[in-house]
Amino acid sequence: MAQTTIHNSAIAHFSEAEPLRLDSGAVLAPFSIAYQTFGALNAERSNAVLVCHALTGDQHVANAHPITGKPGWWETVVGPGKPVDTNRYFVICSNIIGGCMGSTGPASLDPKTGRAYGLEFPVITIRDMVRAQARLIESLNIPDLFCVIGGSMGGMQVLEWAATYKAKVFSAVPIAAASRHSSQNIAFHEVGRQAVMADPDWRGGRYIDEGTAPRKGLAVARMAAHITYLSSKALHEKFGRKLQDREAFTFGFDADFQVESYLRHQGTAFVDRFDPNSYLYITRAMDYFDLAADHGGILANAFKGTKTRFCVVSFTSDWLYPTRESREIVQALNAVAANVSFVEIDSDKGHDAFLLHEPELFGAVSGFLGAAAARRGLPATSQLADTSA
Amino acid sequence: MDLKRKAERRKPARVDHLLIADMVRPGARVLDIGCGDGELLSLLEAERDVDGRGIELIQSNVNLCVAKGLSVIQGDADRDLVNFPDASFDYAILSQTLQATRRPRHVLEQLLRIGARAVVSFPNFGHWRIRLQLLAHGRMPVTANLPEEWYATPNIHYCTIKDFLALCLDMNAHVERSVALNVYGTQIGIGLPLSWQNIIGEQAVFLLTKRT
Numbered sequence: 316m317a318q319t320t321i322h323n324s325a326i327a328h329f330s331e332a333e334p335l336r337l338d339s340g341a342v343l344a345p346f347s348i349a350y351q352t353f354g355a356l357n358a359e360r361s362n363a364v365l366v367c368h369a370l371t372g373d374q375h376v377a378n379a380h381p382i383t384g385k386p387g388w389w390e391t392v393v394g395p396g397k398p399v400d401t402n403r404y405f406v407i408c409s410n411i412i413g414g415c416m417g418s419t420g421p422a423s424l425d426p427k428t429g430r431a432y433g434l435e436f437p438v439i440t441i442r443d444m445v446r447a448q449a450r451l452i453e454s455l456n457i458p459d460l461f462c463v464i465g466g467s468m469g470g471m472q473v474l475e476w477a478a479t480y481k482a483k484v485f486s487a488v489p490i491a492a493a494s495r496h497s498s499q500n501i502a503f504h505e506v507g508r509q510a511v512m513a514d515p516d517w518r519g520g521r522y523i524d525e526g527t528a529p530r531k532g533l534a535v536a537r538m539a540a541h542i543t544y545l546s547s548k549a550l551h552e553k554f555g556r557k558l559q560d561r562e563a564f565t566f567g568f569d570a571d572f573q574v575e576s577y578l579r580h581q582g583t584a585f586v587d588r589f590d591p592n593s594y595l596y597i598t599r600a601m602d603y604f605d606l607a608a609d610h611g612g613i614l615a616n617a618f619k620g621t622k623t624r625f626c627v628v629s630f631t632s633d634w635l636y637p638t639r640e641s642r643e644i645v646q647a648l649n650a651v652a653a654n655v656s657f658v659e660i661d662s663d664k665g666h667d668a669f670l671l672h673e674p675e676l677f678g679a680v681s682g683f684l685g686a687a688a689a690r691r692g693l694p695a696t697s698q699l700a701d702t703s704a
Numbered sequence: 705m706d707l708k709r710k711a712e713r714r715k716p717a718r719v720d721h722l723l724i725a726d727m728v729r730p731g732a733r734v735l736d737i738g739c740g741d742g743e744l745l746s747l748l749e750a751e752r753d754v755d756g757r758g759i760e761l762i763q764s765n766v767n768l769c770v771a772k773g774l775s776v777i778q779g780d781a782d783r784d785l786v787n788f789p790d791a792s793f794d795y796a797i798l799s800q801t802l803q804a805t806r807r808p809r810h811v812l813e814q815l816l817r818i819g820a821r822a823v824v825s826f827p828n829f830g831h832w833r834i835r836l837q838l839l840a841h842g843r844m845p846v847t848a849n850l851p852e853e854w855y856a857t858p859n860i861h862y863c864t865i866k867d868f869l870a871l872c873l874d875m876n877a878h879v880e881r882s883v884a885l886n887v888y889g890t891q892i893g894i895g896l897p898l899s900w901q902n903i904i905g906e907q908a909v910f911l912l913t914k915r916t
Contacts, residue, residue, distance in 0.1 A: 626770065627777075645777055649784075652792035654755070656770045657777035659763055678771035686773025 321417045322381045324349040324374055324410070327451050335412070335447055338603075341437035345426065348451045349417025350374050350409035353393065354401035356457070362693050363457045364399055365448065366408040367465030367472035370597055371537075371589060373416040376408040377401070382588045391672060398681035403693065404461060411472075412447040413439045413597055415590035422523060422590040432592075434520035439596060441468070441604045445475045449483070459483040461691060462684060466490035466669035467636065468597070471604050474644065477625070478606060478617040486687040488680060490628040491669045493640035494614055494647070495605035500635065503543050504598040507536030511591045520592055533591045534582030541581045546632035546665035550574060607647075614647035621648075624690070625655040626683040628669070628676060635666040656683055717747050719889035720825050720907060724799060727823055727881060727911045728752050732794035735759070735818060737781050737811075738801030742769035745776070757793075759784060782806045785814035797823045800907075803859040809871065816877060816914040825909040828884065830864030830902040849887075849906055865902045872912060881911040 317328040327348045329335070334344030351374045356363060366376050366389065373380075377387040377394050393399045393406055410418035413436070421436035428435070452460065463476045463484050470492020477487045493500075511517055514532025518525045542550075554574040558564075561571065570576040610616035625648055629641035638659050648655040658679045662668040669676065717725075721744045728734060730752045736745050739758030742765075748754045758776035760766045769776035781798070782805050796819030798811065803826055805811045815822040827849055837845035844854035852859070863871070865884060872879055884892045884905030892901055901908075 624775065646784075646787045649777070649787040650789060652789055654757065654775050655777055656775045657779075658767050658770050659778060660767070661763070675767050675771075679767060682771035682773045686775075689773070 321349060323378070324351055324417050326350075326417055327454050329450060329454075333450075335443070335450065337437055337443045338440040339438050343412070343419065343437060346412065346419040346447065347417070347423075348409050348412065348419075348447055350407055350451060351376065351378060352408075353377050353406040354404055356405040357693070360457050361459075361461060361691060362404050362688075363452070363455075363460050364404045364406045364462045364464060365452065365460050365476070366393060366399070366406060367448075367463065367469035367476075368408060368411065369465070369467035369469050370540075370601065371585065371594075372469070373414065374408045374410045375416075377406070380588070383584075388670060391670075392677065392680065398677045398684065399462075399464065400681070400684075403688065403695070404684075407452070407455070409448055409451055411444040411597070413444065413593060413600065415593040418447075420590065421520070421592035421596055431523040433523065434592070436592070436596060438603075439600050441471050441475050441600055442479060442609075444600065445472050445479060448472070448476075449480055452483075459485065461693070462486045462488065462687065464488040464490070464680070465492075467492060467666065468601055470636075471601065474606055474617075475604075477621060477623050478610070481621050481623065484623045485691055486624040486626070486684070488626045488628065488683065489641075489644065490676070491630055491633050491636050491641075491666055492644075493636045494607060494617075494644050496602050497640075501602045503540065503635075504602055506539050507598060508595050510535040510539065511595060514591075517591065520595075522591070528586070529591045530583075530586045533586045533589065533594060534579070536594060537585040537589075538578040538582045541578060543635045544665055544667040546634065546663055548632065548663045549665050552663075553577075614643065615650035618648055618651050618653055621651060621653050623653070624683075624687050625653060626679065627655065627657045628679060629657075629659045630662045630664070630666070630668040630673075631659060632663045633666045633668065718743070719885060720799065720909060721747050723883055723885070723891075723909045724748075724797060724823050724825065725751050727909070728754060728795055728797075730754075733792070734795045734797060735788070735793045736797045736799065737785070737815070738798060738804070739765075739769065739774075739776060741765050742772055742774045742776060744797070744799055745769070745774050746772065749774070781811050781814075785811065785818060788814075788818045790817055791820055793819045795819050795821050795823055799823075799825045800827065802826045803861050803863065805861065808861045808863075809875065812871070812875060812877070812912075816875075816912065820913070821880070822877075822912040823909065824868075824912065825907060826863065826868065827859075827907050828865050828902065828905045829862040830866060831906050832903045833887075833906075835903075865905055865908050866898065868908070868910065869898070872910070876915045877912045878915045879910060880913055882908060884908045 334342045376389045410416040413420045421432045425432045470489035473489040511532040514529030516527040517529035557573045559573045559576040607614040629638040645657045660675045734754040734756045736758045745756045759779040766778045796815040834845040884901040
């Protein structure tokens, strides 16, 4: 494995001789993983926390984004003195395999052809993402993780970590997640993919070679998806039926309503930082996720024999991954007598609540991690100086 | 142990909680059903070094417990105990919760299935003040220990110490220990006959096992 940097991120390169075997049967080699770290690894190498990002997230969890310049996507949770305290824990966040922020994905060059993979990129699964992360952790000489934490698709990776690498996960915090994608989840994703593929500039996935980009299609996909991240109440309170910079209807198809203008902005801002084919591959991986199916149809089997301490978190107004899905995870964990906490947080912000200012989330995460750290014998603050940039 | 937990420890513990702690073996695996704000669990973790878990109906209490570092899930004693495997805990504790369950017998059966031992504490409806209030005024009793009016109380299945013993007998549960506490929270002499305990005891704590 070799190391370089791109987008202010460290990159771990795995050579042809270190292939990643995928669920589909395909083999990905060589491959790279871009990642950020925060805080310092202790001498015992026992304080590492892996943060798993969501569908459109990346490794820039607590540092300014190199493209948009916006603060890290989880600066409310990760940082010095924050619930995931970088004075105490060594935090790693890597861009998933299939992503577009430095890790190998469909926009990367295929060494066999010398052009971007496009649809030649193998279809990946959540487990493949986790396998790649495990390779990164191994390459950093970290024997096991103090905690794996993440929301939405990040929460799915947390569950997969806990199921696949039981001995390597001391504690796990899946937030606003589910153990499988529902028919409704798949349906929304299919709308997004069809929007991308219906854009004539998609060119059968070869848009990079042809110098085009399905910007409109990807923007529509993002607009549709964004609605699912918010609650009806949150949307109504934010926008109501208010008009955008005008007194009356235009009797046309401009963005008359504020909510239209907002969604259009969300769509166009997204295409500047995201690869359309990555969107297809990652949504596919989420759709394929079904942890119970991978374990004989019984979710509890995925966690049999686990020693991991779990803290499952859901939000009342999240209709994308509703509380009942988290409760199923909790019941499966109870069935194997696992150590589990379960917090449902009263919020009207919908699925996106996990990214927003939710003091009860912060309290639960810091309380849970603090107790877990005490069990693991981690000192209250890291003995090493904070070396993060 | 962090400071928050130490501060908690300094708070004087309830007598019934101390009694329960006394019945629990150090280092045991414990499930506290209806754990409230986690006071008993914190005590057991601090004093008995237990591997503790809790189930609590009220979500705000659950969130409070988790923020304190306790392993607690939101759940309903009547509905959710079936999810736990047989004998998965050394002790299943039901502290001041039995009378608020819809199916007390079912809950007790689950306790004895999940735990090698069950610890149950409940307010004694046979206490003389309660008897007297009903006799003298003809109204549902309201006491310091049971302060809610009949229409506002979560307690829907009151029992007396004698009632509880009869149920244990019927369920073939073995009473390993039983302690009644008077209004001052002191233990009532063991030598006292059951009918007297049932009059003077304001609350009771039982340690049960399943008869094999």
